Amino acid sequence: MTEVIAQSHMRHWRQDVRLIALMLGGALVTVYILAPFCWLLLSSFMHEQDALSVPPHWIPKNPTLSNYLSFFNPSETRAVVGSRAIEQTLPGMLNSFIAAVGTAVVNLVLGTLAGYSLARFKFRGRGALLGIYLGSRMLPGIALIVPLYLTIKAFGLLDHLVALIATYVTFTLPFTIWLLKNYFQAIPRSLEEAALIDGCTWLQMMVKVLLPTALPGLIAAAMFAFMTAWNDYLFAVILTSTTASKTMPVVVAGFATDVTTERTLMATSGVLAIIPPLVLAFLFQRLIVQGLTSGAVKD
Amino acid sequence: MTVLSGIKVKGRERRRGAGQVGYDRPRFALLLNAPAMIAIFLLAGYPIVYSAVISLHKYNLKRPRVFDFVGLGNYLELLESPEFWSALWITVEYTLLVVSLVVVLGIGIALLLNRHFPGRGIVRTLILVPWAIPPVVNGMMWQWIYDSKVGALNGLLKSLHIITEYRGWLSEPTSALLALVFADVWNMVPLAVIILLAALQRIPGELYDAGRVDGASSFQLFRYVTFPWLAQALLLVLILQTMSAIRSFDVIYVLTAGGPGTATTTLTWKTYLTTFDSLDFGLGNAYAYMVSIITLGLALIYFRILYRRGDFET
Numbered sequence: 001m002t003e004v005i006a007q008s009h010m011r012h013w014r015q016d017v018r019l020i021a022l023m024l025g026g027a028l029v030t031v032y033i034l035a036p037f038c039w040l041l042l043s044s045f046m047h048e049q050d051a052l053s054v055p056p057h058w059i060p061k062n063p064t065l066s067n068y069l070s071f072f073n074p075s076e077t078r079a080v081v082g083s084r085a086i087e088q089t090l091p092g093m094l095n096s097f098i099a100a101v102g103t104a105v106v107n108l109v110l111g112t113l114a115g116y117s118l119a120r121f122k123f124r125g126r127g128a129l130l131g132i133y134l135g136s137r138m139l140p141g142i143a144l145i146v147p148l149y150l151t152i153k154a155f156g157l158l159d160h161l162v163a164l165i166a167t168y169v170t171f172t173l174p175f176t177i178w179l180l181k182n183y184f185q186a187i188p189r190s191l192e193e194a195a196l197i198d199g200c201t202w203l204q205m206m207v208k209v210l211l212p213t214a215l216p217g218l219i220a221a222a223m224f225a226f227m228t229a230w231n232d233y234l235f236a237v238i239l240t241s242t243t244a245s246k247t248m249p250v251v252v253a254g255f256a257t258d259v260t261t262e263r264t265l266m267a268t269s270g271v272l273a274i275i276p277p278l279v280l281a282f283l284f285q286r287l288i289v290q291g292l293t294s295g296a297v298k299d
Numbered sequence: 300m301t302v303l304s305g306i307k308v309k310g311r312e313r314r315r316g317a318g319q320v321g322y323d324r325p326r327f328a329l330l331l332n333a334p335a336m337i338a339i340f341l342l343a344g345y346p347i348v349y350s351a352v353i354s355l356h357k358y359n360l361k362r363p364r365v366f367d368f369v370g371l372g373n374y375l376e377l378l379e380s381p382e383f384w385s386a387l388w389i390t391v392e393y394t395l396l397v398v399s400l401v402v403v404l405g406i407g408i409a410l411l412l413n414r415h416f417p418g419r420g421i422v423r424t425l426i427l428v429p430w431a432i433p434p435v436v437n438g439m440m441w442q443w444i445y446d447s448k449v450g451a452l453n454g455l456l457k458s459l460h461i462i463t464e465y466r467g468w469l470s471e472p473t474s475a476l477l478a479l480v481f482a483d484v485w486n487m488v489p490l491a492v493i494i495l496l497a498a499l500q501r502i503p504g505e506l507y508d509a510g511r512v513d514g515a516s517s518f519q520l521f522r523y524v525t526f527p528w529l530a531q532a533l534l535l536v537l538i539l540q541t542m543s544a545i546r547s548f549d550v551i552y553v554l555t556a557g558g559p560g561t562a563t564t565t566l567t568w569k570t571y572l573t574t575f576d577s578l579d580f581g582l583g584n585a586y587a588y589m590v591s592i593i594t595l596g597l598a599l600i601y602f603r604i605l606y607r608r609g610d611f612e613t
């Protein structure tokens with residue numbers, strides 16, 4: 001009897017230890033993930049002299065919003081240091097936003113058409129198309145940048161957001177097509193057939209039946225396109241030159257490579273650049289996971 | 300109208316048991332692909348050919364009038380220059396380090412997050428944070444952390460008495476490469492975790508129960524149950540990470556700019572320097588082509604493996 005009790009005690013004790021070890025691991029991972037980001041975030045609320053203190057003050061002594069406010073009022077107090085980048089931050093946010101949303105929208109339209117045909121039709125050249133889409137996903141951007149630059153220059157579209165959007169669409173479309181193809185394939189055909197038999201045209205069927213059903217896939221595709229466009233630096237730095245089209249990563253890189261910049265302002269611009277993708281990531285967490293793993297894991 | 304009737308026919312075909320719908324709609328299918336194909340041909344297909352043409356010419360923006368055909372001259376020049384081999388070697392080092400660290404950390408974190416413990420949901424959400432951060436911002440953030448005079452890393456290590464004096468992490472070849480690798484890994488790990496975790500969640504629990512009944516050790520369970528189920532996802536992580544490591548540009552630009560010296564000058568960075576710093580478009584495009592060939596070659600190998608395993612579906 002006592003032996004049995006001792007054994008069950010032993011088992012409980014073991015389970016507790018295991019649970020504590022797991023939680024410890026979880027805490028460790030959390031610190032790894034959050035610590036660098038938190039330091040950036042905290043710096044953005046610091047006064048410059050506090051941020052430059054040795055040893056560092058981990059928690060801002062008297063937190064301030066002045067870094068954030070100076071972006072709205074670039075001509076004011078701190079115009080001497082990093083002023084160019086300050087002026088460019090808000091237009092940069094706006095440009096990034098337009099480029100990213102534009103990329104997402106065009107992606108959805110073109111991606112839906114191509115993805116649908118690949119999901120539903122068997123035709124000559126289907127394999128070749130799939131190969132081209134897959135292959136163009138593999139091309140490194142750096143390999144295309146010179147001819148792209150020359151082409152866009154020839155069109156007179158340097159420093160125009162249109163050129164950026166067109167470029168981003170080209171680079172995100174293959175992934176969008178694959179993603180949507182997989183989504184459409186998972187939707188039963190009977191749904192479409194019923195709508196067509198009820199007298200819908202193909203377009204009506206798409207808009208009223210198929211697309212609403214595939215909504216999670218569409219959102220996921222739009223989000224990935226948005227993020228790729230938002231994150232891009234290589235194309236943006238080559239194809240843009242003024243606030244007419246400079247995007248946020250270019251502005252942030254300008255801060256980071258400028259030694260005269262105030263570090264707290266630099267950190268703040270970084271935080272601003274992170275907000276939109278972070279909000280999207282949290283909002284659509286489950287869709288991201290689904291999207292990233294579609295095609296990765298077989299059903 | 301023809302479109303509509305075509306699709307209705309398809310439906311009937313299927314009921315007959317053909318299984319394939321739209322056999323007779325090749326034109327419509329191609330039409331649907333036309334916009335995407337035009338975009339891709341115009342802004343990816345044409346440039347890649349154009350790039351090949353430039354790489355066969357002597358073309359330097361410092362002397363823009365000269366555009367002389369030199370055949371494979373640029374490639375020969377490249378293969379004979381020690382700079383190319385140095386950049387290739389650094390790319391290999393960098394890629395191997397990033398990929399292996401991402402895989403090890405990715406598997407570790409995914410296995411952890413696959414177990415039940417309080418707070419797991421929160422960690423699963425937070426793992427998205429590094430993923431959402433643009434590479435440029437990531438580079439800037441780590442530059443701030445690595446700073447030799449006021450950086451948080453120096454401050455932390457000194458207060459823990461691991462180092463006695465502040466160091467310039469980015470000014471010494473080995474530590475600069477490692478610092479770069481670490482920054483990139485931090486940015487990339489979440490993607491691996493998400494993919495691997497999704498694969499882990501699909502392993503039927505009965506397999507582990509059966510294994511335990513047969514007296515398998517934890518290692519054996521991992522080797523014979525977990526690993527085979529993970530293999531496909533792992534391969535995908537390998538592909539994605541290798542490609543992204545070879546292409547790494549933003550983080551290098553912000554963090555090290557290829558330095559100190561050429562300690563972090565990868566092929567991609569060398570391509571950028573040759574093209575936009577030396578303005579040697581001919582040689583730059585030859586570099587760019589080498590990067591493409593290496594990337595596509597690796598991609599082909601990976602896809603062959605996937606295909607052989609029967610994992611690759613169209």
